[in-house]
Amino acid sequence: MKKDVILPVLCFSLITTGVLLAVYTSIQTKAQIPPGIPRGDILIFRTPAMSSVGDDMNPIRPGNRNIPIDGGGYIFEPLYALNLTSLDLVFILAAGPPIYTDNYTVLRIPIRPGVYWSDGVEFTAEDVAFTLMLHCNTPGTVWYGYASTWIEEAYTEDKYTVVIKLKRPNPKFHMNFWQVAGLGGPIILPKHIWEKVEDPLKFNFNPPVGTGPYVLESYDPKGYWALLKRRDDWQRSATGIVFGKPAPKYILRMYYTPDDPKQVIAISRHELDATELTFELWDTAKTANPFLTAFWKDFPYVYQYDVCDHGPYFNCAKYPLNITDVRWALTLAINMTEVNIMALEGRGRLSAFGPFSVPHIERIYAERLLPWVREFTLDDGYKPFDESILRKLEEYAKAKGYKLTVDPVTIWGLGWWKYDPEEATKLLKKYGFYKDEQGRWHLPNGEIWTLHVVIPAYHALASRLGFATVEQWRKFGIEVIDEAVPSAVHVSKGNTGDFDVTIWWLYCAKYVDVWEHLQAFHSRYVKPIGEVATSNQFRWSNSEFDKLIDELATLSPEDPKVIDIGVELAKILIREMPGINYIMGTKLLVFDTYVWTGWPTADNRYWDPCYWNPNWMLPILTRLKPTGNVPTTEIPITPPTITYVSAYAKTYISTFTGIDGKSYGPYKAGETMVIPKDDADRLVAAGLATYTPPVPAEISEAISALLERVSRLESTLREVSESISTMRTELTNAISSLSRPIDALSGQLSSVTNIMMGIGVVTIVLVVVAILMIVRRK
Secondary structure, three states: OOHHHHHHHHHHHHHHHHHHHHHHHHHHHHOOOOOOOOHHHEEEEEEOOOOOOOOOOOOOOOOOOOOOOHHHOOOOOOOEEEOOOOOOEEEOOEOOOOEEEOOOOEEEEEEOOOOEOOOOOEOOHHHHHHHHHHHHHOOOOOOHHHHHHHEEEEEEEEOOEEEEEEOOOOOOHHHHHEEEOOEOOOOOOOHHHHOOOOOOOOOOOOOOOOOOOEEEEEEOOOOOEEEEEEOOOHHHOHHHHHOOOOOOOEEEEEEOOOOOOHHHHHHHOOOOOEEEEOHHHHHHHHHHOOOEEEOOOOEOOOEOOOOEEEEEEEOOOOOOOOOHHHHHHHHHOOOHHHHHHHHHOOOOOEOOOHHHHOHHHHHHHHHHHHHHHHHOOOOOOOOOEEOOHHHHHHHHHHHOOOOEOOOHHHHHOOOEEOOOHHHHHHHHHOOOOEEOOOOOEEOOOOOEOEEEEEEEOOOHHHHHHHHHHHHHHHHHOOEEEEEEEOHHHHHHHHHHOOOOEEEEOOOEOOOOOOHHHHHHHOHHHOOOOOOOOOOOOOOOOOHHHHHHHHHHOOOOOOOOHHHHHHHHHHHHHHHHOOEOOOEEOOEEEEEEOOOEEOOOEOOEOOOOOOOOOHHHHHHHHOOOEEOOOOOOOOOOOOOOOOOEEEEEEOOOEOOEEOOOOOEEOOEOOOOEEEEEHHHHHHHHHOOOEEOOOOOOHHHHHHHHHHHHHHHHHHHHHHHHHHHHHHHHHHHHHHHHHHHHHHHHHHHHHHHHHHHHHHHHHHHHHHHHHHHHHHHHHO
């Protein structure tokens, strides 16, 4: 070979080999179950974030999503948690409700006794007070801004009571310590360790010490996985005291993206117990694993009870997005039926009311908001609310063959905004916008109207919604530049205002008192474009909104007036439309029930399965039960009795994992399958197999020949039948012609019969007379 050919080929080979080795290493890194641990002792979760620095376990450093500590990582515990089904506040590290005094400037929180850190030191109020003051005194921590704004001092009144003195009244400060689905508060740190640290932001805190029921056992330095082990003294964790014993002895958190096909391989092998899939992978996964279930057992399958909605948010500091009518025009230019179908196959729960559409909050506000929004009009008298979208989505689902087992409102919410390009055009022309001959929109000054849309590539739901939105606006005639970016860039562009529109999840709500999240959109947080804004990133301001937020800040969360103010805040957000409320958090959460059962689903929603927040998941771990299908040291193993049957493939059936954990297939049409009965029943019910053996070809040919002969015999018999019918008709006619002579003869015979009967009677009389005469003579 020539040298100029050899060198490129050699380089290509080396590059290819390197890529394959990297892929292989990645697969090996991400697909290993720890050796020596029985499968029944370990629970395997997907984690949505990959560790950037494998050894860094510092939970107060901003942006540190290291797998062992992300969301508390089962190592730490919250003070409180809010049950979204019952809206009950659950006391975890706290022993009771918060107590306010001095016009809501002093807060006391009772601390649960009997809780110990994983290194054996008792957990007390000192740890809580120390953590809060650490944030107040250390610029740069994740909670510095909020803590330093509100906290004057935190100290202990006794061993089990922490006192928080506030700089000004705040009757809802304790809500910062609530865990609600994906939202949480500051992680409480062990004072006896951190008080010895010189620079808290440089401390790696490895291994981490928490009060939770698990400790870090091992982890991947590259950041793909972390293994946690249940504490031997789990009874001394707050979780153990409040909820009981966590069932899994080990927890393995593994990084996957929702669209990673390797998840399906792991699921088919029962090597992944809980994860999030894309809709494209769902059908393949459930075929490969009959034990797989989703949150809903039927359509829409997805979990829709997240506490944040997702959609486009406008940069209200930029022209022309600073005009309310323009924002409404962009809203009415969106066909939400198409967006929902394109992005989520029609499964997304609509969020017309923003944070007030969070399901556990919507059921409280809907009674007040729904009648109002039905009559709400834009300045020109146009009514934009549309409830018919539910019917359209229902028709789509039924046309796809889905069976709806719940009402449309439960699936899709209360409604959304109309798709009306004509009204959108009317609103824009009011300000001098116009279209050219090519159908492109121009600004009043003649420039082509261009929108810069920033899309979070790392977020499956938001990125799908982003690209679907871009297509809608392009169809309307707007020039759109879409930019899909990673997490750090997305946050940076959002904070500095480097966007026209960004897809985000800014509208969230934990509770009926929405102050905690909506106060972030107070005009006090507005920053000029280019400066960092960690709140109110869409740089919108409204004096009426500010006034209501300030009033709401003075009320206890239980004050009835909270709902009154919430309703008015919702109306302002709808009228102003600083961000388009699209879809509530819609995630296809799936659970493999082969190793563990007891998962919370729509039919058994005792808690919400927000796997991305381990602190929130702690109560679920105590409700899971091992099935006994795999070896475990936790329960005696009784091998399940499995019945095997013969079934016959009606069509091609790809490889699948049976209920016995073995791999079967692939099978061609007509092939015999000896498989577990449960699997056979499933395939027969799906129309893929039958219990009736297929007929051999030679017998089929013989039957065809016999059927042909029978057909000919049927033809002959039909001819004979027709001849007999003719003969029957002729005979009937002949008999009819003979009936008249027979009737006449019958009359004559009747007369003869009468004469004969008369002669007989005379004869009898003569005989009797003769006999009497003879007797008399004698």
